[in-house]
Amino acid sequence: MGMRWNILNPLVTAICAAFCLSVTAWAEDDRAGALLDELQRPDLPNWKQVEREIWDEWARSGSPSMDLLLKRGREAITAGAFETAIAHLTALTDHAPDFAEGYNARALAYFRAGLYGPAIADLARTLELNPRHFGALSGLGAILEETGQLEAARDAYLAARAIHPHDPDLERAVERLELLTSGRTL
Numbered sequence: 001m002g003m004r005w006n007i008l009n010p011l012v013t014a015i016c017a018a019f020c021l022s023v024t025a026w027a028e029d030d031r032a033g034a035l036l037d038e039l040q041r042p043d044l045p046n047w048k049q050v051e052r053e054i055w056d057e058w059a060r061s062g063s064p065s066m067d068l069l070l071k072r073g074r075e076a077i078t079a080g081a082f083e084t085a086i087a088h089l090t091a092l093t094d095h096a097p098d099f100a101e102g103y104n105a106r107a108l109a110y111f112r113a114g115l116y117g118p119a120i121a122d123l124a125r126t127l128e129l130n131p132r133h134f135g136a137l138s139g140l141g142a143i144l145e146e147t148g149q150l151e152a153a154r155d156a157y158l159a160a161r162a163i164h165p166h167d168p169d170l171e172r173a174v175e176r177l178e179l180l181t182s183g184r185t186l
Contacts (some may be wrong), residue, residue, distance in 0.1 A: 032057035036132050039164055047166035058101045058130070066096045073105050082113035093122075100129035104136050116143050134164040141173060150181050 035054045039047060061067050069092040076085035089106035096102055107122035120143060126136040137160035144153035154177035161170040 030057070033132075036163065039166065042165070044166060051164070051167075055135075058104075058133070061092075061096050061099045061101070063096065066092055066099060066102070069095075070102060070105060073102075073109065077105070077109050077112060080112075082109050085109035086113065098129060100126045100133060100136075103129070104133060104139070107136065107139055111139065111143060116147065119143055132163050134160040134167070134170075137163070138167075138170060138173075145173070145177065150177055153177055154181055 032054055035050055035057065038044065039050050039054065044050065059067070059070060061070065069088050073085045073088035073092065076082070076088060086106060086109045089102055089109055092099065092102040093106060103122040104126040107119045107126065110116070110119035110122060120140065123136045123140045123143075126133050127140075130136070137156050141153045141156035141160060144150075144156055154174060157170055157173040157177060161167070161174055164170060
């Protein structure tokens, strides 16, 4: 198993590097971009509301049919019906290949089904379409941490925290992995 994940290290490095290089160059003219900018404010007492609004914006494909596929896929994930979720979300990504949230949701279904390779591929596509998707970066961090790639996981969480500095789960993940990668004990 270690050999397989060593092969993925260059992929993870490339994803994180592409994120770091593209996040400053990627211009957003939409509401999600404005909300992501607002999320950067250090004095943001309503960050949870801003985060919810970002997720709501990301969930809008522009097509009621595609939005329904996303909704059904998410419901299937919640119900633990991962094969059904993957089927709905694959239909979504087939019909809306430029809709980042379709790939992100399918990555979650793959992850929950224990299919880490396809999950990482979908997270990479999510980040290609939406480099500021802190959820995809956090998901990447979770997979990497679970598979023992602690330094790469820390880097993914750091990238997510750079976009969403208010999320205490990201802060705890970064702190935990900084301890684990530094050689100190918890």
